[in-house]
Amino acid sequence: MNSDNLSKDGKRLYVEKIQRGTVIDHIKEGFAFSVLKILGLEGKDGSLITVGINVKSNSSQSGKKDIVKVENIMLDQKQIHQIAIISPKCKVSFIEDYKVVKKFVVKIPDIIQGIIKCPNEKCITNVEREPVITKFRVISDDPLKIACTYCERIVYQDEILRTSF
Numbered sequence: 001m002n003s004d005n006l007s008k009d010g011k012r013l014y015v016e017k018i019q020r021g022t023v024i025d026h027i028k029e030g031f032a033f034s035v036l037k038i039l040g041l042e043g044k045d046g047s048l049i050t051v052g053i054n055v056k057s058n059s060s061q062s063g064k065k066d067i068v069k070v071e072n073i074m075l076d077q078k079q080i081h082q083i084a085i086i087s088p089k090c091k092v093s094f095i096e097d098y099k100v101v102k103k104f105v106v107k108i109p110d111i112i113q114g115i116i117k118c119p120n121e122k123c124i125t126n127v128e129r130e131p132v133i134t135k136f137r138v139i140s141d142d143p144l145k146i147a148c149t150y151c152e153r154i155v156y157q158d159e160i161l162r163t164s165f
């Protein structure tokens with residue numbers, strides 16, 4: 001467990017450990033629900049999902065972070081890229097048998113393919129004749145600014161959240 005999750009006397013501040021699944025830590029504060037929405041997680045299968053919003057964090061500039069723990073799900077590469085779009089630099093841990101088996105900081109790829117819709121209605125990726133997979137070049141990752149490689153439309157993070165997920 002990350003020391004951020006412990007109070008001074010060593011008590012866990014919130015939620016129990018998960019036996020198996022994924023912990024997404026250091027999510028930009030206020031974005032935990034966006035992360036759940038993007039991943040399509042609603043807990044309807046009965047798996048435990050715990051969400052911490054505006055949790056105290058010493059390593060975050062604002063002093064706050066969000067955290068999401070999902071039982072029984074190991075995120076795949078596409079989901080990790082999706083999360084990186086919402087909250088660059090968050091930390092993902094895979095848990096097996098209550099132990100962290102893999103931990104890494106998410107990274108936005110230089111090219112984002114097939115995840116985001118182009119907001120330009122006239123873009124070739126929005127014309128139904130032939131399916132063209134969207135492709136964006138990342139100009140800056142935090143705050144996120146990307147450009148469609150087909151129509152050169154610049155897209156910012158808030159627009160992505162509104163139109164793609």
Ligand SMILES: [Zn+2]
Nearest residue numbers: 118123148151
């Ligand atoms: Zn476009």
